Amino acid sequence: MANDEYDFLFKVVLIGDSGVGKSNLLSRFTRNEFNLDSKSTIGVEFATRSIQVDSKTIKAQIWDTAGQERYRAITSAYYRGAVGALLVYDISKGVTFENVNRWLKELRDHADQNIVIMLVGNKSDLRHLRAVPTEDAKKFAEENHLSFIETSALDATNVELAFQNILTEIYKIVSTKNFDNGPSGSTEGHQNLSGQSISLSQTANDPQAKSGCC
């Protein structure tokens, strides 16, 4: 929309194994919709939503892609410019949690090194089928300096919070960086009317800012 002005534009990617609920997290957050029989994502889907953080309007451009592990034809385009990643697994499927490491490696290989990563255990409504204990995931997240949250796109638990948290985290890094005032920071910190897109390339990596939002 032409008229939705924003202060910051953040690109956030959803990654994780096929069937963990990435698309439903996206639709829950951007349209408040959930579809039990949603079709598998082929290629890329894409949606936006703006939220307020510190009276700033942050527009999140959220990308969702096919989870199938071994055929990612669009890796570079997908990660380019992403400042945040929601790494999603399914709490009822252990293997999707085991694959988190592979996804982290993929992020290291293809994404900006300062990308903010949040580990998301989705399908928390499936309590009776839980295969990944919350503690394990929390521990893993701490070890890897990731934020962590459990969500349910089905009953909407924590979905809003998850996106809010990661966007706030990115925002904090970006605004801190502006105070630091690197040569590029001065330009990017300038808030023009049409908003700005953010690159984290020169951001100081602050482990504290990245850990334990839960």
Next chain:
Amino acid sequence: MRPLSESKSRWEETLRYSSKPSSFSDLQQAIRCHPQDSPCLTGCRSVCWKILLLFRDSPTEKWAETLSGCRNAYTAIYEKHLRFIKHPELLAELPVDPLADDPDSPWEVVRKDELIRSEILQDVQRLPDDPLYHQDSVQVMILDILFLYCKINPGVGGYRQGMHELLAPIVHALTQDALDRKTVAADDEEVDPLMLDMLDSAYVEHDAYTIFSMLMARASAFYEVGSDKTGEQNTIIEKSRHIHDELLMQVDPELASHLKEVEILAQIFLIRWIRLLFGREFPFEQLLVLWDTIFALDPNLDLIDLICVAMLLRIRWTCETILLSFFDTFQVKLQATDTKGEKTVLESDYAMALQLLLRYPVPPESQGPHTFVDDALYLRDHPNAAGGATIIFKHTGKHPLSLSSATAAPPSVTSPGPLPQPPASPSKHSGFGSLRQRTLGARSPLSSLQQPGGVEALLSGAAKNMIERGEKLGINQAVRDAMGEIKKGIQEARSSGSRTPAGRGSGSLRDGYQNQNQQVYHPPQHTVASMQRRNRQLAAMLDESVTSLKQLAAASGLGGETAADDKEKHVETVELAAARIQFVKACLEDSSLILPDLEESAAVVPEREPQVQVPSSPPPSASAPAFNALSLSPSHHRGSGDSRAPTVALDTTPVVMTSSVVEDEAAEGEGEEEGEVSISQASTITTFPSAPPGTRVEADDEPPEPPTEMMATLHNNITSINNKPKTDPSSSPVASQKLDSADPEPPSSSSSSSSPPQPQPQPQPQPESQEPQPEPQEPQPPTRPQPTPPHPLNNSPILLRVDARTRRFSPPTAYPRPRLLVLLLFIAN
């Protein structure tokens, strides 16, 4: 399953085209010429697909043999690879240690296979909504076929997401046609044994595997991934690059460059388009027809790339609008910002354009996706900008190059020279760079009103206002109907420039192209000047509507305690504004309609303008403007004869209309308009895309057919307004107040009639064509609305009459109480 009788007739229908004395090419031809009435629809689609992909031109007698071979092969691989999975108990009987550390042990193989199957099943369970796909037996069938395909074709690299949606329509077609042998036998009827063999329900799975394998022989390339180690590009990326950088660049360099400018990687949307053979881009029934056409004309899927290009061309105006208008919106801000700022703007374009490409607008029935194959064939034979221009023109009635050329053409510069034809290699595709220069130029406030784009923008602002107002008053639907008409009118006026019957519909591409060429006219300078004057007049009229609406807004904002009678006034004002806008619409549609002199209307109008009073202090007599005597029927006064402002003219008497017009209205109201509307709904912006600056201007020596009885009526709409239940009076002022406060500042541009505030144009950017800059190399007449085809007044709600001789509006004499014609009266005097 179908009744046997229907199957029989369908079978005969299928054979009529595909067996002796007909031939394979007859079937191809039948599908190509009548895709929506082909044997695939009237006969057995599954048989057609078998012929097109498997039997090809082998004689009918060979079909059974070929098919039986394929079925046996499937049975064999099924037995080989699914034996233990379907019968795990057999595994236990094997003299093999289940825990043996041998990768070839049957136990190990089954474990791995089960992993593959669970991966496939995950997608099969997420097939589209068709109930068939969610029957357990069908899901198992699809799972088994995909699993076996992967086992038999290890080179493909295993199951890839998307394959399931290529297989599903095949299973669908086969299941539709299937016949149960036992049921047929019980019927005791004579049946063609070949039919029974071809449609045997026991072999749906076998045949689906066969057809799927034939399809995948080509489509599997779309799923290949290059190995990371070798750095080898994978096919789909390379294909996407080829489509964008080579094919699209050849046929529509302008669009290709713009997509590049905003860094839209074609692979992002092309992956899904291509891998699913467009399965998610169109409604299922349309998709099947598209597949019929592809299988008939292009079983090797060589045309897929060009089909993608054709799809891009069909929505290129919407794409362009998004890309260009965004730039226009932000350009003012950009002046003050650095390159980082520009980057941001491009990101916005990116999101919008990508949304459009990821949600391709549903084509109208008449121009279903199968027509992309025709376009692709044409582009294959004409792989250049001229070919692209032809396709764009054919479907949109607009010429791609006009975008840049007319933008640059000043209204005052005219040249008798012909427009350059679409060059073979147009060097002049304007990237954002050139646009930037153009749009950053000083903007004359007047210029936006002199151009049709300006008028359209004003209309859009007014329309938006009216709709919002209508919501508050509870008359939204009726007003929205009217606004829809206006929008449609605008679109027509905009696009009718070079639209000809031959250029649309069924006319050949060549015809369309020739017509287009013939339509390049260069009106003399005085025509241009008069057009400008005309536009100013129209703008002034809109101005009045806006003033009324503003007053209305003020009224409803202040009058917290107002009651129903004020609402009547609101309705009246809204109706008046609607009528005025309708009039402007009609004028935009038919530029041959003569307006009264500007001075005259400017002088006259204010006197006749209904004075909408602030409801908190309404001097009752003052709110009855002069025209009310004419326009109001006492019987329609809500109040029992008191002196408060009467409602506008809600005449329930049927309006006199010529029957031909009525019919035309009905016809026009449906049909292809839907397509335009649906496309425009893809994005709010698209409602008012860049005015095609290339809108061809009909020379005055070829005036449009004079509509001797141009009539339509606001009657229905107004009646429905009147019949609408009133909204809660208490809510409306509050809501309106809120609305007012939300009203944006008046735009910087002001009309030639200076006084009242302009309607706020849509927040969306103005079409960049408003700002023609001199560009002598490519002089072009200013744009103006195209005279409409003979019956342009599709549901136009207000009653207009046009004197055939004078080309002036006049109040219809047959109309008993011309209450609805307030506007027309003062204009037509």
